[in-house]
Amino acid sequence: MLKRLLFIALLSTAARAQDAGPAKDDPSVPKDRDTVLRIQIFLDRNLFGPGKIDGAIGEFTYKAVVNYNYAHGHRDLYNWAHAQEAAEREVPVPYAAYKIKADLLPFVNPHLPEEPEEQAKFPFMAYRSLAELIAERFHTDESFLGLINPKKNMNTLKPGDIVVVPNVRSFRIEEVKPMQSYKSDPALSSHTIVIDTTERMAAVYSEREMMLAAFPITPGKPQFIPVGQWEVKSIMNTPSFRYDKQFLEEGVRGDEAYQLPPGPNSPVGIIWCGLSKSGIGLHGTALPRTIGRSRSAGCVRFANWDAIRLPQLIRPGSRVIVR
Structure with a gap:
């Protein structure tokens, strides 16, 4: 079994090698940002993480495509067409509009210090801004949020503002149950x-x-x-x-x-x-x-x-x- 489990390493190495250049000429690799974004969202939804969702073709997006193909029995492991066709069905719209809610404010503290000795005095290691919270909520970063919201100042977001975000299943910090432990499970x-x-x-x-x-x-x-x-x-x-x-x-x-x-x-x-x-x-x-x-x-x-x-x-x- 161990030998088979390590197959991921072989797949990932090949995927990373593609990132160096040759695969960029592969006709199955999409060229436009929205198509890549749609594929990233699809892969993320199906538990093949492409890293941060940003519409860019990088190492982890390559690896996610390869591992998705392997897991679903596609022999042409480096062919993006399988993921792209599925993404077009499951993610017809790659963007969504998100209205910031006031109940997220307790999870933000712009005064959280950087030094551990000062952080230890605080009750909670909160996000430092609403932009940071929203970026993590939608599996991306503040830079990409700024790119797809060119008319908004990410530093002045407030409850009631509407922000364009990747159409991904959100990570909701408010639903994480504090101190919850997980027991063993037969499966x-x-x-x-x-x-x-x-x-x-x-x-x-x-x-x-x-x-x-x-x-x-x-x-x-x-x-x-x-x-x-x-x-x-x-x-x-x-x-x-x-x-x-x-x-x-x-x-x-x-x-x-x-x-x-x-x-x-x-x-x-x-x-x-x-x-x-x-x-x-x-x-x-x-x-x-x-x-x-x-x-x-x-x-x-x-x-x-x-x-x-x-x-x-x-x-x-x-x-x-x-x-």
Whole structure:
């Protein structure tokens, strides 16, 4: 089974190689932004994360197309036509209009500091702006929001404003139940998640070895990556986080640390999946635009909009293969 599970690495390598140039001449690869956006939305809806949704053809969009094709039995793995045809049916309109609601204001704090010692004094690691909240809500970033809303100032958004957003199933911070834990499940606990730290992808497989989902990740620093086979021991929403600069940089606990409150801007985001390897987990992030870069001491980061879907795919008891 392990040999088959690692097939994602081969697919991803080929997809990344295409990103270097040759695939840009492939007639199956769309050229216009709205078509790419529609495909990204379709892939995201079907649990093949393309990274941030921005209408641009990048490494993780290539990988999402390849993994989608593999999971659905298409032999021509690098052909975008399968995803494009399905996207045209399922995502006829790539944009939506979103009216900002006042009940989102408690999740925004423009005064949240950057320094951990100051953050520890706050009750919640909120978004720093409505633009940041809306960008994460619709699986994109503030730059793309500004691009598709050229007449709006993203720095002055307020309740009642209407913003154009990608037509994606939104990540709703207000629906994340604080401190909710997830129990083992006969079906979900039988699933396996493969963390490929070289390709920066995580793929979930069923007990019958069918690929169910694949998401971009940020792996830990190479010297701290816990290569091997582990098990999910716990899953919990909105964890607090012990910030220890020495541990993050050197992998050894230091004398000075700060207990940071929960929230979407926590370094571990809005969910924590603890592994049988002590101190290591799969979790969200405060910086979704950095997904794909090595920034931590061994843990595996997902964008919050992907991380929140993990309990629907894996549970305590699930096997975790890190390579």
